[in-house]
Amino acid sequence: MSETKLFKVAVVWRGDRQARDEARGETSRLNAVFAALERQGIAAEPAVWSEDLADEVRAQLLGMDGVLVWVDPISTANGARRAMLDEILREVASAGVFVSAHPDVASKMGVKSVLHATRDLGWGTDTAFYETRDAFERAFPGRLSAGPRVLKQNRGNGGIGVWKVERESGGDVRVQEAKGGSEPRTLPLEAFMAERAADFTAGGGLVDQPFQPRHLEGMVRCYMSGGRVAGFGRQLVRALAPPEAGPAGPRLYSGPNDARFQRLRALMEGDWTPGLARRLGIAPDDLPVIWDADLLLGPRTPQGDDSYVLCEINVSSVFPIPDEAPQALAETTRKRLTAARRPRRLETPTLSNGETP
Known part of the structure; x- marks a missing residue:
């Protein structure tokens, strides 16, 4: 008899200790992903993440053939970032575990x-990227003179750090942030640009695109x-x-x-x-x-x-997805795991004499 070979994959999302203890794939918001992985012969298990669970999650991930991650770079609930998780994911990938999305790819x-x-x-347009505050302050006013612009922080999600900017009378601009519940503001252009100083920290910067009519x-x-x-x-x-x-x-x-x-x-x-x-x-x-x-x-x-x-x-956290997408995700995962040739034995049949083959 031949042994049954399956792959073992952890599905990671953010939560707390209680959520980790109670997590079940079939009752999670990603239940369709768990079901699709199972149909591809992949055993999936939850791996709920938070920074205070780092050692526990790290040990779990190192025991996997693959890791699939649904964690925002910046939590809309409390602003938590995923730098610690990314370091663990890099370590796990270096140990030979398939990770998607790998943090270096996500970056x-x-x-x-x-x-x-x-x-x-x-798919491109007239786009600028300001890596420094000085470059932004020198170039942005001239670009804004041609029409409304959209500024975007280099890192962000959920509408955080995205602004539509258009000139008003005098030296004022009208600014609308994309984050839910934000009200338009009118203020001097110089004051708005001064507010953006914090966007030029390490790894930051601002992208500038024309507003699409x-x-x-x-x-x-x-x-x-x-x-x-x-x-x-x-x-x-x-x-x-x-x-x-x-x-x-x-x-x-x-x-x-x-x-x-x-x-x-x-x-x-x-x-x-x-x-x-x-x-x-x-x-x-x-x-x-x-x-x-x-x-x-x-x-x-x-x-x-x-x-x-x-x-x-x-x-980093693509959800929800169309009905057809979980199957595509699972098929791609199986192909990647198969190519890596790291099958994990989850089940070994027993012969009639009680011995394993």
Whole structure:
């Protein structure tokens, strides 16, 4: 008899001691991911993370064949960052455990400077990246004179550190932050730029893009598993819209074969994702097993087709996902684990005489 070989994977999300003790895959918000992994012959177990559980989580992850991570870089609940977790993930990966998204990949893809690094791909626009306060203060006023701009902190999520800025009368600007519940402000441009001083700490900086006039027509979220499209989400967004624009709409999900987005799918799979990997120095097989690209509608082409402008790439905690995406994620995970040739024996049959084969 041949032995049954499965892979063992930990699924990581943030929580506390009670959440860790009570965690079960089938009752978690990622239950569809657990089920899809099981269908691929992968045994998945929860690995709830917090900084005070670091030693316990580290020991658990070192015993895995793979680790899949759903932890925001900055917690919207308490502002906690994941630097300690990233160090553990690097250690675990160095020990031969497959990690997705690897923190070094996330640090390249999941920051706003990717918008500048890939600005000359087909999803790019007139994008600047200010690495220093001096560069920002010298160049931003001139760029703002051409029309409204959107500034984005290099690291952030949930609308944190994203502002629409447009000139008002005199030397004032009107500023709208994308974070939920933020009210527009009018203040001198110099005062607003002074507020941004903290954005130029180590690893920080600001990305500057033109505000897209078709913003109110909606955003398309393209869900990716490695280099292939796993589905789409279309939503009317209102994060930087005036109050009279009305409420945001729900994100409506569809699978990779949605006829409305086949041109976009071809661009993502055949052009933009390979271009992204080359620009950032990421091997195709190191692309995360689940990530997404948020794209605003740009000017229409001469043929009347939509163009797309990259708004953001999400890597660290991509959820929710379309119905088809968990299966794509699980298939990509199995292929990566198989390629690494690190199968773990979880079950060994017993012969009729009581001995193992």
